[in-house]
Amino acid sequence: MNLELTxxxxxxxxxxxxxxxxxxxxxxxxxxxxxxxxxxxxxxxxARTERGAWRNPVPAASGAVAVEASRFDFxxxxxxxxxxxxxxxxxxxxxxxxxxxxxxxxxxxLSPALAGLARDLPAAELAGRYPDPEGVLGDAALVHPGxxxxxxxxxxxxxxxxxGRTDDWVVARPPVKVASLAGQPGEDxxxxxxxxxxxxxxxxxxxxxxxxxxxxxxxxxxxxRLAALRLVGATPGQIVAMTVAEAVIVxxxxxxxxxxxxxxxxxxxxxxxxxxxxxxTADLFPGPLVLAGGLVAVPLLVGLSAVxxxxxxxxxxxxxxxxxxxxxxxxxRVLALLAVLAAFPLLTRGTSxxxxxxxxALAFLCVNLAGPWVVGMIGRITAAGARGPARLLAGxxxxxxxxxxxxxxxxxxxxxxxxxxxxxxxxxxxxxxAAGPLQLRVTAPxxxxxxxxxxxxxxxxxxxxxxTVRPVKDVxxxxxxxxxxxxxxxxxxxxxxxxxxxxxxxxxxxxxxxxTQILADVRVGTIVVLSVSFLVAIASAGITATSSVLDRxxxxxxxxxxxxxxxxxxxxxxxxxxxxxxVMGGGAILTGAFCAVPFMIxxxxxxxxxxxxxxxxxxxAGVIGAGALSRPLLRSVTTDPAPRPD
Amino acid sequence: MNDVLVGRALTKxxxxxxxxxxxxITVRAGEAVAIMGPSGSGKSTLLHCLAGIMKPxxxxxxxxxxxxxxxxxxxxxxxxxxxxxxxxxxxxxxxELPAEENVALPLMLGGVPRVQAVRQARxxxxxxxxxxxxxxxxxxxxxxxxxxxxxxxxxVTRPAVVFADEPTGALDQQTGQETMRLLVESTKHNDASLIxxxxxxxxxxxxxxxxxxxxxxxxxxxxxx
Numbered sequence: 071m072n073l074e075l076t077x078x079x080x081x082x083x084x085x086x087x088x089x090x091x092x093x094x095x096x097x098x099x100x101x102x103x104x105x106x107x108x109x110x111x112x113x114x115x116x117a118r119t120e121r122g123a124w125r126n127p128v129p130a131a132s133g134a135v136a137v138e139a140s141r142f143d144f145x146x147x148x149x150x151x152x153x154x155x156x157x158x159x160x161x162x163x164x165x166x167x168x169x170x171x172x173x174x175x176x177x178x179x180l181s182p183a184l185a186g187l188a189r190d191l192p193a194a195e196l197a198g199r200y201p202d203p204e205g206v207l208g209d210a211a212l213v214h215p216g217x218x219x220x221x222x223x224x225x226x227x228x229x230x231x232x233x234g235r236t237d238d239w240v241v242a243r244p245p246v247k248v249a250s251l252a253g254q255p256g257e258d259x260x261x262x263x264x265x266x267x268x269x270x271x272x273x274x275x276x277x278x279x280x281x282x283x284x285x286x287x288x289x290x291x292x293x294x295r296l297a298a299l300r301l302v303g304a305t306p307g308q309i310v311a312m313t314v315a316e317a318v319i320v321x322x323x324x325x326x327x328x329x330x331x332x333x334x335x336x337x338x339x340x341x342x343x344x345x346x347x348x349x350x351t352a353d354l355f356p357g358p359l360v361l362a363g364g365l366v367a368v369p370l371l372v373g374l375s376a377v378x379x380x381x382x383x384x385x386x387x388x389x390x391x392x393x394x395x396x397x398x399x400x401x402x403r404v405l406a407l408l409a410v411l412a413a414f415p416l417l418t419r420g421t422s423x424x425x426x427x428x429x430x431a432l433a434f435l436c437v438n439l440a441g442p443w444v445v446g447m448i449g450r451i452t453a454a455g456a457r458g459p460a461r462l463l464a465g466x467x468x469x470x471x472x473x474x475x476x477x478x479x480x481x482x483x484x485x486x487x488x489x490x491x492x493x494x495x496x497x498x499x500x501x502x503x504a505a506g507p508l509q510l511r512v513t514a515p516x517x518x519x520x521x522x523x524x525x526x527x528x529x530x531x532x533x534x535x536x537x538t539v540r541p542v543k544d545v546x547x548x549x550x551x552x553x554x555x556x557x558x559x560x561x562x563x564x565x566x567x568x569x570x571x572x573x574x575x576x577x578x579x580x581x582x583x584x585x586t587q588i589l590a591d592v593r594v595g596t597i598v599v600l601s602v603s604f605l606v607a608i609a610s611a612g613i614t615a616t617s618s619v620l621d622r623x624x625x626x627x628x629x630x631x632x633x634x635x636x637x638x639x640x641x642x643x644x645x646x647x648x649x650x651x652x653v654m655g656g657g658a659i660l661t662g663a664f665c666a667v668p669f670m671i672x673x674x675x676x677x678x679x680x681x682x683x684x685x686x687x688x689x690x691a692g693v694i695g696a697g698a699l700s701r702p703l704l705r706s707v708t709t710d711p712a713p714r715p716d
Numbered sequence: 717m718n719d720v721l722v723g724r725a726l727t728k729x730x731x732x733x734x735x736x737x738x739x740x741i742t743v744r745a746g747e748a749v750a751i752m753g754p755s756g757s758g759k760s761t762l763l764h765c766l767a768g769i770m771k772p773x774x775x776x777x778x779x780x781x782x783x784x785x786x787x788x789x790x791x792x793x794x795x796x797x798x799x800x801x802x803x804x805x806x807x808x809x810x811x812e813l814p815a816e817e818n819v820a821l822p823l824m825l826g827g828v829p830r831v832q833a834v835r836q837a838r839x840x841x842x843x844x845x846x847x848x849x850x851x852x853x854x855x856x857x858x859x860x861x862x863x864x865x866x867x868x869x870x871x872v873t874r875p876a877v878v879f880a881d882e883p884t885g886a887l888d889q890q891t892g893q894e895t896m897r898l899l900v901e902s903t904k905h906n907d908a909s910l911i912x913x914x915x916x917x918x919x920x921x922x923x924x925x926x927x928x929x930x931x932x933x934x935x936x937x938x939x940x941x
Contacts, residue, residue, distance in 0.1 A: 457829060459821055459824040459825050462817065462824070466817070469812070470811070470812035471812075625810060625811070628804055630793075631767075631802060632796060632800075632802045632808075632822070633793050633794065633795070633797025633822075633825070634821075634825055635825070
């Protein structure tokens with residue numbers, strides 16, 4: 071009976087009711103799509119970690135079948151992962167991922183992108199380092215499409231696999247005997263996974279707030295009707311069952327729609343470059359279990375939020391009939407935030423990723439607790455300083471329902487600081503001597519620096535690359551002329567390839583590659599998270615504005631009849647969102663940017679500034695646009711000459 | 717007495733339904749007129765046409781000799797804001813504004829600085845029996861108190877005409893009578909005319925005369941007092 075009545079309520083809600091249902095559905099769809107994206111980001115980095123694991127050899131305790139080592143080479147400022155492999159005598163190791171067979175001594179296998187580059191560039195710049203490739207690596211060997219990888223087969227006693235290498239993972243991995251090529255996650259991949267987890271927390275917290283709000287939005291619209299049902303004798307249990315059923319039906323449809331939207335967006339998302347390249351589309355799809363979990367969890371969460379929103383109706387049938395001054399936000403919310411912030415350094419002292427992420431989530435949740443209090447304060451200040459009716463209305467609305475405004479701005483406020491901080495930093499901030507002379511350095515075996523330097527001179531001279539070569543202790547330094555361009559550098563790299571077995575001559579920039587890359591990637595990630603936050607803000611602003619018009623259509627209509635210009639109502643609605651967004655979101659971004667000033671040794675990144683500015687401008691425009699979308703609805707409800715209560 | 721508001725040969729149709737079928741009505745300065753009639757008789761449509769909320773299909777509406785039915789929406793909107801006051805059945809107060817700011821709102825919309833608008837608004841609270849209610853929000857007021865705040869808001873701009881659409885419809889008998897007394901006395905005290913749409917003879921009895929609308933036509937008009 072309850073389900074049937076629920077279905078009737080859902081279908082017979084009239085134009086306003088149906089619009090409310092669609093709004094909830096849309097909100098849940100947006101929340102689900104973005105939630106899936108947040109989850110998918112983690113599984114995508116996990117997939118990359120697994121894809122790259124085979125290049126990080128695990129020393130075999132027993133049963134070794136092969137020797138494996140890896141190092142980075144460079145071309146045109148891009149890293150090439152070079153994996154040296156040799157089968158141990160009498161052993162037939164399984165081939166590495168993406169190869170049809172284990173590479174024989176002397177064989178070279180290149181990734182498609184590296185093979186293409188080797189064809190396109192003059193042989194003296196790249197192909198000379200990897201002559202006569204045997205074939206092309208399959209996707210299974212690659213972390214991302216377009217990755218530059220070379221697999222080189224050797225004899226097990228080849229110098230490349232016996233000479234000592236640095237064990238700094240940023241540069242190379244020394245040769246070890248392995249029982250298989252399963253490998254292990256690389257340190258860099260693990261760092262990215264931690265960062266993606268943090269990004270997910272940043273995105274998920276505002277999304278949960280937004281998704282929960284969407285459920286309450288349905289209830290808010292229906293509470294009068296449900297209160298009426300309660301008055302005619304429906305039990306609290308029946309009310310709860312009907313509400314949950316209605317919210318869950320709508321949320322399930324919304325979650326399915328969100329999943330479809332996410333699936334359609336995957337090809338676009340796959341184009342976001344991280345770790346030097348875009349993504350394999352398949353890596354971006356979370357597993358079927360995760361997907362099913364999301365489709366179950368979202369409606370469940372919406373149902374729970376609906377119950378929470380209904381509490382007032384169930385407690386008292388008259389609970390929704392009267393509108394009283396909302397209790398002031400308690401300062402204890404701010405105290406909770408301060409307490410967590412004070413404890414934060416202690417909580418994060420442990421190196422466990424889980425503890426750090428939990429501490430971070432706790433901090434964000436507390437920011438979420440304190441956020442509405444701050445919005446309320448902003449509302450009070452706005453109302454106190456308002457001279458015109460629009461600002462007064464906006465300020466009073468913020469005081470009346472600070473949570474609604476916080477829902478809209480929370481994501482931007484949470485992400486804004488990080489975006490502001492990183493947005494302006496130039497990756498070259500890490501490149502202290504970028505302006506110095508271009509040098510290639512390689513560490514020679516002990517006592518062989520002079521001999522290696524002599525060999526380097528000869529090779530560079532033969533390659534036609536002007537350079538001054540000198541040994542500095544064990545390091546051979548080849549200073550290229552100030553006129554050296556990327557082509558000359560690559561000719562020098564090719565000429566010096568293999569000069570010290572197992573070691574790559576590198577520039578200072580190459581050595582700092584990981585730091586530069588991770589800073590650039592964190593910047594991209596921050597912009598992505600900020601964009602998601604703005605999307606939540608845009609959706610939330612649109613839904614809040616529309617539901618506010620629907621909920622207050624009678625008052626707006628009567629105000630309009632009494633001669634209140636539509637523009638005043640519109641300005642008030644706009645200010646309601648823009649004031650907290652500017653103060654909290656804009657304030658967070660500016661504070662972040664201000665804090666970044668001491669780190670701008672390498673100069674301000676113009677691209678970063680433009681990207682951040684573009685993101686902020688688009689975000690603000692989107693929020694204004696989303697609010698403006700409800701203007702025709704406002705016009706329509708206020709031109710009704712005889713507004714009547716629901 | 718001077719004619720303040722005049723409606724001549726007013727007609728209005730909604731599809732096939734004739735809401736007003738040629739109504740003539742004149743409201744004089746300081747006069748309180750009750751418009752009575754059953755549901756669907758056209759009394760609210762008449763009020764909306766007279767108040768410039770709705771354009772009649774035919775006929776003319778004049779306020780103090782100036783034709784208002786031919787004005788554009790913006791002009792009529794301004795007129796409603798400055799020359800008319802409105803009291804509705806309920807739902808007219810903004811729930812998030814305290815009572816004094818609800819009353820001050822029309823003044824602020826007219827460009828009066830906030831401090832001055834609130835000061836002027838407060839002057840209405842004593843005479844209407846709302847002392848100490850200034851900072852309460854609508855949800856914290858009783859139905860009768862909320863209607864008195866609405867009366868203050870309707871009168872704060874010193875309008876020429878106050879329109880009241882079922883002003884006591886949501887109140888009990890005693891509170892309704894008290895509200896009508898205050899409404900009629902306040903409008904007269906401010907030299908404003910009052911047009912009340914009601915189906916309650918007890919409410920109409922507070923007015924100087926009553927006109928009855930039936931099937932879109934004015935049946936008769938008579939002075940009660």
